[in-house]
Structure formats: structure tokens, C-alpha cells
Amino acid sequence: MIAHDVLHVFCDAEGAHGNALGVVRDGAALPASGDRQAIAAELGFSETVFVDDAERGAIDIYTPSTRLPFAGHPCVGAAWLLGVDGLVTRAGPVAVRRADGLTWIEGRAAWAPGRTLHQYGSAAEVEALPVPPPGAWVYAWAWQDEAIGRVRARGFPGRGDGIDEDEATGAAALVLTDRLGRALEIVQGRGSRIHTRPKGGEVIEIGGRVRRG
Template sequence: MAVDVTVLRVFADAHGEFGNPLGVIDAATVEPSDRQRIAAELGYSETVFVDLPEPGAASAHVRIFTPVTEIAFAGHPTVGTAWWLKQRGTPVRTLQVPAGLVQVSYLSEAEGELTAISARSDWAPELVIHDLKSPDEVLAADPAEYADDAEHYLWAWIDRDRGALRSRTFAPQFGIIEDEATGSAAVRMTDHLSRDLHITQGKGSEIRTWWDPTGWVKVGGRVVENAGVRLG
């Protein structure tokens, strides 16, 4: 049976460029035993399988797969799923992922419409955080020089006063040499620095975060849709 995949780019910049590709699939169209294979075939950093909510429902169930494993929580898949559900006419207030209940927000700001989720910082995978001297040093880093048994987050301030930083993420243990825009890492980093952040990651993706001292972090950004894919 053919499987239809909606392809999004999550955490695009103000011009709709960049962003991290995400595959979104109606969970009812794929057997659970086939989900990992499909995520590997697509090759995106994450693919989600969504149990579509009934009209008027406040929540939806989501399962998240990298090319090599299922994960309990990730930022760009939950932000992308929340945006996608609103576009199809079924906006929700929460997403249920294996890690817990993710709160959803749809925001209107001066720079445009943002979709955001709130999650516990301890839901995000552990990171090896590398504080570098400058954005240029971040951009010059070679993923091959970092150990393949951990997720590495490289960062440097662009403007400390504004909370603006430049980052890259290498996650080889999840089958991802470099992740273009990593919401879960942004959650960890926001809690680590204990402040709101404006993150430019990868080639130019943009992530906004809002810190809460209770351990919750809101992470959000812009989402755009690419052409879909049909498998099978």
C-alpha cells in the first residue's frame, strides 16, 4: 500500500528558507512494525506518525523515529506536527509523546506566525556541550572530529545581551551526522543558560526559546511545507 508523506521544514528563517526536514505520516496508514523501516528509507533526521484527532479534539498522539531508532521526545517533530494539525483544520492544545504531554501554542508576533511547544528539559537527550569562542569557529567545525557515541552541541554567542547564539548539532548515535535544527537541544541549552534564546543553527535555521525556572522550556519557530512524497 502506498504511504503519503507530508514533508515540512521546521524552524525556517524569516524568508521561509532553511529549516529541518520532517516527514509527517498518518499513523493509520502504516503498520507499527514498518515505521522504523520507513523512517530509515526517508532519511530525515526525524519522521513522525500521527494518530489524527477527531475535529474538536484537544490532543493527538505522536510517535517519533530517527533513521535508526524511536525516540521519546524531539523538538522539531512536535513543533512541525502541531503546525501541520492546525493547517489541516484540527489544531490541538497538547501532543502526547512517549516522554509525556507536550503543550502547544500558536503565536502571532511581529516577525510572523510561530508554532511553539513546551516540554521538560529533562525529556531531551543528554548533550555534550562545546562552548566555542566565536560563530566562525562553530561554522568551521568538522563533525568527523567528534565522538560518535554522543550528541554534540557546538555554540558561541552572536550577541550575549540579546540572547542570540550560533550553533550546530552532531548526533551520529541517532544516525544523524549533522542536525540542521534541533529543538530538543535548544530546550537543553535554554535550561543550561537559564534564559530565553534566539538560536541560529546549521545553515541558517532559526529557533526561539523561552525559559521557565520550573524546568519547562517553550521552543518555537516558523514551519513551511515542501512537496510531499509517496512511498510504495
């Protein structure tokens, strides 16, 4: 097994929950995309990050079955771990900032294609949903408190690669924020917390807490 760090990204205020992320700091040891894909499948996280240049924040992101140009929780986790002010992804440069215990990154909805948003009438309906069969990437959501921008959500990748439900998905949260045009606090999965803020134009910030292990 290759050496890697395990982080949990988008934890709640007490450090609980969050989506597990694998980070292979020595990406140079596995320069071939096929080798990285095999390691990501072996590790089995919803995403695994390979660090190509720690000082520049250059990263490469994989699910167990495919390579991604951008993903939210890998970028937040990698930014926190590397302590950089920016990342370099296949989608483009990603600005990073830190405030009040949160690590924030910038992204664009165009970097997260293929997410299907399904709105439900209540948080209880979202919580009661069964995992759908493999197919479209579905982000199920409902207002928990519309006045303050709190959303209840669950994410179903639909890839058939062993990840039936994502605990916390920054890219899908970015797409929802773009659709609604307002800042959100998203409660996803068992209790993970994703914070988002439109910055103007097409840029949206995604923020969250990270813990190791």
C-alpha cells in the same frame, strides 16, 4: 513509498532553511514499531512523525535508527500541521500555542538526555567545525550576541545513521536554554532560527516557523 507530508521546521523570517520533517498522517496503517522504524529509515529524514490520533495530537517519533519519546522539531512541525492545542508524546503531554507566526511547544530538559554541550569562543569557530566521528550527540555553540541572547549553534547527532548534522534541533536547544536559564534566539545549521523561553520550573518553550515542502 508511504504517503507523507514534508515540512521544514525552524525556518528563518523569510521561510528559508529549516530542518526537513516527514509526517505520516495515517499512522494507523503502520501500527507496529518495527514497520515504522523501517519507514523512517527509508525516508531518511532526521526525524519522521507517525500520527496516531490527529484530533488528540497523539504522535510517535522516529529517527532513521531509533524511536524517540520527544523531539523538538517533530513536535513543532506536527503541531503546526495538525492545528492542535496540544500533543501527546511518549514523554508526556506537550502544550502548544501560536503567536506572531511562530508555533510554540513546551518541553523539559529531562526529555532530551544524552546531549553534550560544547561552548566555543566565537561563532566563526562553530561555523568552521568539521563533522565529528560517530559517538556522542554534540551541540556546539557560541554567543553571537550575548546581550540579546543570540547563539550560533550546530548539532551533530553522532548516531552513524546517515545524519551527520542536524539543520535545527529543538531538543538540544531546550537543553542549552535550561543550562543558561534565559530566552534565546539560536541560529543553527545554514541559517535556521530556533526561539526558546524558560517558563518557570522545568518547563521551557521552543518556537519556530514552519513551511510545507
